[in-house]
Amino acid sequence: MENNLVIDVKNLSKLFNDFKAVDDISLQIEKGKIYGLLGPNGCGKSTTIRMLCGVITPSDGSGSVLGLDVVNESEKIKQHIGYMSQKFSLYEDLTVYENLDFYASIYTISSSVKNKRIDELIKMAGLKGKEKVITKNLSGGWKQRLALGCSLIHKPELLILDEPTSAVDPVSRRIFWELIHKLSNQGITIIVTTHYMDEAQSCDEIAFMFSGKVIAKGTPVELIKERNCSNLESVFISYVEERTGEKIRSSFEEMKFIQKREGE
Numbered sequence: 001m002e003n004n005l006v007i008d009v010k011n012l013s014k015l016f017n018d019f020k021a022v023d024d025i026s027l028q029i030e031k032g033k034i035y036g037l038l039g040p041n042g043c044g045k046s047t048t049i050r051m052l053c054g055v056i057t058p059s060d061g062s063g064s065v066l067g068l069d070v071v072n073e074s075e076k077i078k079q080h081i082g083y084m085s086q087k088f089s090l091y092e093d094l095t096v097y098e099n100l101d102f103y104a105s106i107y108t109i110s111s112s113v114k115n116k117r118i119d120e121l122i123k124m125a126g127l128k129g130k131e132k133v134i135t136k137n138l139s140g141g142w143k144q145r146l147a148l149g150c151s152l153i154h155k156p157e158l159l160i161l162d163e164p165t166s167a168v169d170p171v172s173r174r175i176f177w178e179l180i181h182k183l184s185n186q187g188i189t190i191i192v193t194t195h196y197m198d199e200a201q202s203c204d205e206i207a208f209m210f211s212g213k214v215i216a217k218g219t220p221v222e223l224i225k226e227r228n229c230s231n232l233e234s235v236f237i238s239y240v241e242e243r244t245g246e247k248i249r250s251s252f253e254e255m256k257f258i259q260k261r262e263g264e
Contacts, residue, residue: 004030004031005028005029005030005031005064006029006030006031006033006065006066006157006158006189007027007028007029007035007052007063007064007065007158007189007191008027008028008029008063008064009025009026009027009028009052009061009062009063009064009065009070010026010061010062010063011024011025011026011060011061011062012024012025012026012027012048012051012058012060012061012062012063012070013025013058013059013060013061014044014047014048014051014056014058014059015059020212021044021047021212022044022047022048022051022058022212023044023211023212023213024060024061024213025044025048025061025207025209025212025213025214026063026214027207027214029189029191029205030189031157031187031189032184032187032188032189033184033189033190033204033205034180034181034184034190034192034202034203034204034205035189035190035191035192035203035204035205035206035207036191036192036193036194036199036200036203036205036206036207037049037191037192037193037194037206037207037209038193038194038195038197038200038206038207038208038209038232038236039195039208039209039210039236040195040210041195043209043210043211043212044209044211044212044213045162045163045193045209046086046162046163046193048193048209049160049162049191049193051070052065052070052077052160052191053077053078053081053083053160054070054073054074054075054076054077054078055074055078057071057074058070058071065077065081065158066080066081066157066158068080079107079154080156080157080158081156081157081158081159081160082151082152082154082156082158082159082160083151083159083160083162084144084147084148084151084159084160084161084162084164085162086162086163086164086166086167086193089147090135090143090146090147090150091135092134092135092136093134093135093136094134094135095131095132095133095134095135096122096127096130096131096132096133096135096138096146097118097122097131097132099135099146099150100118100121100122100146100149100150100153101114101118103150103153103154104117104118104153104154107153107154109153109154117153117155118153121149121152121153122149124149124152124179124182125145125146125148125149125179126145126175127142127145127146127149130142139172140167140168140169140172141168141169141171141172141175141176142172144164144165144168144172144176145175145176145179147164148161148164148176148179152183156188157188157189158188158189158190158191159183159188159189159190159191160190160191160192161180161190161191161192161193162193163193163194163195164176164192164194165177165194165196165199166194166195173196173199177199177202180192181202184204197231197232197233197236200220200232201220201231201232203220204219205217205218205219206218206219206220206223206232208223208235208236208239210239210240210243211243215239215240215243216235216239220232223235227239
């Protein structure tokens with residue numbers, strides 16, 4: 001991979017009929033980095049992820065994922081990445097161990113390697129003692145840890161997480177991010193989409209998306225300093241206001257029906 005880039009894509013766009021979900025984006029992500037794609041729901045994050053995974057073909061643009069062409073080698077890309085969707089997608093009627101075993105069989109991992117790897121993933125995810133628990137009986141946080149384990153069963157070089165903590169409690173979110181950093185320290189490149197700015201703060205680099213476009217890129221520290229803001233949420237708001245020409249503010253003052261009136 002040239003210049004140690006795991007992701008190197010230029011001018012990617014995706015059209016769904018007349019709707020441009022992703023509009024001319026370029027991303028360069030180095031090996032071992034945690035890269036955050038940030039933005040509100042509907043801004044194009046998930047569509048971008050699906051193009052990088054080889055699930056959908058870009059309408060325009062070019063580039064590579066793990067040195068493989070994003071347009072012409074999508075099937076090969078799928079074999080070398082781990083993907084975790086924002087919605088829990090494992091088999092709820094299987095046990096924790098059975099889910100891991102099933103995903104190992106998909107990637108045709110030999111029995112000798114498989115058993116050792118499953119044990120390692122169970123320990124990593126803190127699932128020791130829960131191997132025989134039916135998955136549907138796990139809490140949301142435990143399910144996400146299991147889903148992460150399944151996405152790592154084939155030792156991918158690139159891990160893509162699409163809003164992995166959107167439905168879990170704050171404690172589970174924190175534990176999940178501790179796992180993400182451990183994986184990054186092992187040299188796994190991680191792309192994560194999120195709309196939680198506190199999560200984004202711990203990424204190595206981030207890109208803000210809005211209306212299908214990347215409107216800013218850099219490290220959290222760089223972007224905060226550049227905009228003279230105290231946090232990433234304020235940074236994002238400043239970029240959106242600049243783009244739209246409108247102030248983002250609470251509209252409660254315009255909602256007369258909830259304001260207290262004299263005599264009421």
